[in-house]
Amino acid sequence: xxxxxxxxxIYLRTPPPQCAHSMAGLGRGRGRGKGYMSFSIEAVGxxxxxxxxxxxxxxxPLFPPMExxxxxxxxxxxxxxxxxxxxxxxxxxKTLPFYVRPAVSKKDVERYSDKYQNSEPSxxxxxxxxxxxxxxxxxxxxxxxxxxxxTSLSLDTPVDPKPSKKTRVDKEEIIxxxxxxxxxxxxVTSDEEEGEKKKQEEEQQDGEEEYDEKEFEEETDxxxxxxxxxxxxxxxxxxxxxxxxx
Amino acid sequence: MTAQEVRLxxxxxxxxxxxVVERIGTHLLRGGAQxxxxxANETNTPLDLVKKSLCVLVQHxxxxxxSGRRGPGSPVEYRASCERVLRVLRYPRYxxxxxxxxxxTGELIVEEVLQxxxxxxxxxxxxxxxxxxxxxxxxxxxxxxxxxSAFSKLVETHxxxxxxxxxxxxxxxxxxxxxxxxxxxxSASTAPPTAESNPDCYKLPHVTLIGRGKRxxxxxxxxxxxxxxxxxxxxxxxxxxxxxWQVNFERFHQHFRDQAIISAVASKLDQMEFVGKSGDSGGGxxxxxxxxxxxxxxxxxxxxVVQERFxxxxxxxxxxxxxxxxxxxxxxxxxxxxPAKEAKDxxxxxxxxxxxxxxxxxxxxxxxxxxxxxxxxxxxxxxARLLLQHCxxxxxxxxxxxxxxxxxxxxxxxxxxxxxxxxASLQASGAEPEQLTEVxxxxxxxxxxxxxxxxxxxxxxxxxxNQVDETVFLLESYIFSTKTK
Numbered sequence: 001x002x003x004x005x006x007x008x009x010i011y012l013r014t015p016p017p018q019c020a021h022s023m024a025g026l027g028r029g030r031g032r033g034k035g036y037m038s039f040s041i042e043a044v045g046x047x048x049x050x051x052x053x054x055x056x057x058x059x060x061p062l063f064p065p066m067e068x069x070x071x072x073x074x075x076x077x078x079x080x081x082x083x084x085x086x087x088x089x090x091x092x093x094k095t096l097p098f099y100v101r102p103a104v105s106k107k108d109v110e111r112y113s114d115k116y117q118n119s120e121p122s123x124x125x126x127x128x129x130x131x132x133x134x135x136x137x138x139x140x141x142x143x144x145x146x147x148x149x150x151t152s153l154s155l156d157t158p159v160d161p162k163p164s165k166k167t168r169v170d171k172e173e174i175i176x177x178x179x180x181x182x183x184x185x186x187x188v189t190s191d192e193e194e195g196e197k198k199k200q201e202e203e204q205q206d207g208e209e210e211y212d213e214k215e216f217e218e219e220t221d222x223x224x225x226x227x228x229x230x231x232x233x234x235x236x237x238x239x240x241x242x243x244x245x246x
Numbered sequence: 247m248t249a250q251e252v253r254l255x256x257x258x259x260x261x262x263x264x265x266v267v268e269r270i271g272t273h274l275l276r277g278g279a280q281x282x283x284x285x286a287n288e289t290n291t292p293l294d295l296v297k298k299s300l301c302v303l304v305q306h307x308x309x310x311x312x313s314g315r316r317g318p319g320s321p322v323e324y325r326a327s328c329e330r331v332l333r334v335l336r337y338p339r340y341x342x343x344x345x346x347x348x349x350x351t352g353e354l355i356v357e358e359v360l361q362x363x364x365x366x367x368x369x370x371x372x373x374x375x376x377x378x379x380x381x382x383x384x385x386x387x388x389x390x391x392x393x394x395s396a397f398s399k400l401v402e403t404h405x406x407x408x409x410x411x412x413x414x415x416x417x418x419x420x421x422x423x424x425x426x427x428x429x430x431x432x433s434a435s436t437a438p439p440t441a442e443s444n445p446d447c448y449k450l451p452h453v454t455l456i457g458r459g460k461r462x463x464x465x466x467x468x469x470x471x472x473x474x475x476x477x478x479x480x481x482x483x484x485x486x487x488x489x490x491w492q493v494n495f496e497r498f499h500q501h502f503r504d505q506a507i508i509s510a511v512a513s514k515l516d517q518m519e520f521v522g523k524s525g526d527s528g529g530g531x532x533x534x535x536x537x538x539x540x541x542x543x544x545x546x547x548x549x550x551v552v553q554e555r556f557x558x559x560x561x562x563x564x565x566x567x568x569x570x571x572x573x574x575x576x577x578x579x580x581x582x583x584x585p586a587k588e589a590k591d592x593x594x595x596x597x598x599x600x601x602x603x604x605x606x607x608x609x610x611x612x613x614x615x616x617x618x619x620x621x622x623x624x625x626x627x628x629x630a631r632l633l634l635q636h637c638x639x640x641x642x643x644x645x646x647x648x649x650x651x652x653x654x655x656x657x658x659x660x661x662x663x664x665x666x667x668x669x670a671s672l673q674a675s676g677a678e679p680e681q682l683t684e685v686x687x688x689x690x691x692x693x694x695x696x697x698x699x700x701x702x703x704x705x706x707x708x709x710x711x712n713q714v715d716e717t718v719f720l721l722e723s724y725i726f727s728t729k730t731k
Contacts, residue, residue: 085338136322
């Protein structure tokens with residue numbers, strides 16, 4: 001016997017048995033009279049006059065009691081190692097320049113310490129050096145000055161704050177003066193500040209990014225480390241990553 | 247893409263690239279291809295931040311750009327890839343696999359390339375050598391050649407591939423730099439080229455990388471750099487600039503799939519269905535039917551889910567319907583050997599969860615209910631899709647819960663991190679044990695307990711994400727295999 005419409009997949013969403021009350025309402029909506037449904041309920045197994053569970057008129061509970069508890073997680077070396085990999089990866093990504101942080105505006109008043117503090121990365125510079133040939137020209141924005149001089153992107157300490165146009169020129173002047181000075185003096189000089197600048201300039205030449213730009217910027221006699229407002233108790237211990245990453 | 251997929255992608259972007267990139271990425275995922283101005287306007291984000299975000303997304307392969315579709319003058323359009331963003335969930339598995347196949351060196355190579363999106367070979371080798379050197383004993387360092395060797399193996403076995411060449415696009419009117427003379431006009435093709443379209447996709451560049459990893463000191467004083475004796479290993483001087491490498495996810499997926507099939511057969515799961523005979527030469531030629539294997543793995547997954555959520559008797563009904571396709575209420579009761587009342591109850595539960603469907607077969611043209619067959623049925627492919635969406639929702643929920651837990655305990659976490667930093671610096675400067683204990687006691691015992699519980703919860707949530715991804719992989723593989731016919 002040919003069964004017609006075998007491939008007609010009627011997606012019949014049978015409401016759960018609790019909603020028998022509303023089902024009757026459906027029938028009424030179609031004008032067929034009370035209690036008549038589009039299919040015979042005997043066929044799906046509800047006997048005539050059988051007691052159906054009462055209809056529920058509220059959303060299901062948020063944490064219903066579970067009849068079947070879930071299987072416990074797989075434990076073991078492999079799972080633990082993957083867990084560590086995952087958390088480390090996430091932690092690393094937060095320190096990389098790809099984690100874009102919008103510049104925060106100054107809180108209330110301008111503070112003296114702002115001159116010496118690490119300021120947030122600015123919006124209009126990019127903290128890494130992409131290959132612009134692989135990107136549309138419209139995306140090109142200014143690369144942080146520190147990175148232009150270095151070609152390798154290292155995982156080391158994050159780059160220091162933005163230079164301003166005016167101080168950039170000053171810095172180059174200073175570097176030039178220092179280069180002249182260095183060729184004459186090979187030993188570490190007695191003046192610690194000059195020594196710092198020399199070391200930083202050398203590091204620049206070697207392609208490292210661990211130098212402190214702020215000292216050139218503000219043309220002051222004070223080195224960053226002299227100003228301590230007590231917020232950095234313990235210093236930075238970026239190299240010691242024993243703490244867990246969340 | 248579905249709402250659940252977009253939600254999960256958003257969370258992954260947020261965790262790895264921050265909220266700005268998340269906003270831009272989600273907007274692209276929901277809205278399809280858009281140009282720069284539209285994105286900036288519709289997300290209310292400053293233009294520079296949008297540019298930065300797009301750079302990040304393109305760098306990591308999550309977004310592609312094409313020249314405008316409305317002719318040479320129209321602006322560049324950006325399109326994000328939901329599938330690619332979802333891959334971030336699987337990163338730990340890729341890294342771990344590289345470790346099992348090619349050791350620590352392979353592991354670090356894959357990790358670096360994943361973190362950066364794409365890298366040149368020379369850059370990768372330098373960075374990995376430095377990292378390995380850092381973990382070695384004093385006086386030892388890692389030869390570049392060893393890292394090159396591991397890199398080469400990864401390329402030869404196609405786990406790493408060259409990034410696809412970038413199609414030349416004409417400059418839009420809003421470009422900052424003027425077009426160089428000789429830039430070809432906007433290409434007519436709308437689809438960006440794939441990696442595999444490049445014949446040199448797996449060809450190693452000719453570079454000589456001689457040297458060893460540098461040990462990074464925690465203090466600024468580093469004799470190796472001060473001496474200036476080390477050869478300057480910029481990417482320019484290595485000769486492979488412009489040649490970028492990315493992880494070939496599909497190759498890893500092949501590996502996972504093979505692993506899954508082998509372990510399934512090892513645990514005696516319907517072995518004969520996987521293998522078919524393709525001829526008699528040489529005593530018998532056998533072939534593994536991958537399509538069938540994946541379908542079986544998916545089916546086993548579905549059955550397992552039903553069993554764990556609804557019990558073994560419901561699972562029996564489910565399995566029955568999978569095999570027998572269409573059954574009436576009465577037949578289900580008989581074949582499953584379950585009393586009518588309970589069978590009815592279980593069927594309705596499965597029905598309300600959409601794991602089982604009801605199909606009407608009218609006997610007469612007037613579709614009278616008393617003269618119609620009502621058959622229960624299970625359709626494997628749509629059910630697999632449904633479960634896959636459940637999985638995405640699950641992972642998104644797990645991430646949200648983890649973020650919530652972290653936020654709730656933010657104060658305590660920050661305090662603990664500060665104290666650990668203090669301890670570390672004290673230890674480095676050689677402090678007395680009494681000083682150390684004094685600092686340690688700054689965290690009270692109940693706080694310590696709270697921290698321990700928090701760590702335990704977060705680890706559990708993280709580990710669960712990894713394990714749900716295994717199911718995601720199986721279902722995705724199965725569903726994808728049915729598409730390519």
